[in-house]
Amino acid sequence: MVIDNLQNAAQYHSLGARFEKGLRWLADNDIQGMAADRYAIDGDDVYVMVQEYDSKAKADGFWEAHRQYADIQLVVAGAEHMGYAPATSLQAGEYDDSRDFLALDGDGTFIEMHAGTFMILWPQDAHMPQMAIDSPSPVKKAVVKVRL
Secondary structure (H helix, E strand, C coil): CEEEEHHHHHHHHHHCHHHHHHHHHHHHCCHHHCCCEEEEEECECEEEEEEEEECECHHHCCEEECCCEEEEEEEEECEEEEEEEEHHHCEEEEEECCCCEEEEECCCEEEEEECCEEEEECCCEEEEEEECCCCCCEEEEEEEEEEC
């Protein structure tokens, strides 16, 4: 897991060409003005989902991990708690290959994510996004999916 500010994104271009494409896209686009939707960056190898939602109580959250893609999650506006735990420390449920979604159960740590903060999550990084810090509030986020 990596957590940093978007102004430092170029430091992570060395992770590979697909990560560089995703990070450059985040830095070069006015995401605040974009509609919530899926946008292609490099076909299905690198794409972004712009999301708008109200953060929610942790009781309504769930742990997840992915096998085929890494996530680059950037908070564009607002703030949220992002849950993090090593996937091996949680109880794994069923993996849905069609959605690249592994449900997990257990406990982890919550990190405050504010506008301009991004997190890179690999398959070993279980996460619980969209959690409220104190009470539900509006959040705009861009989630870049990078095929591994």
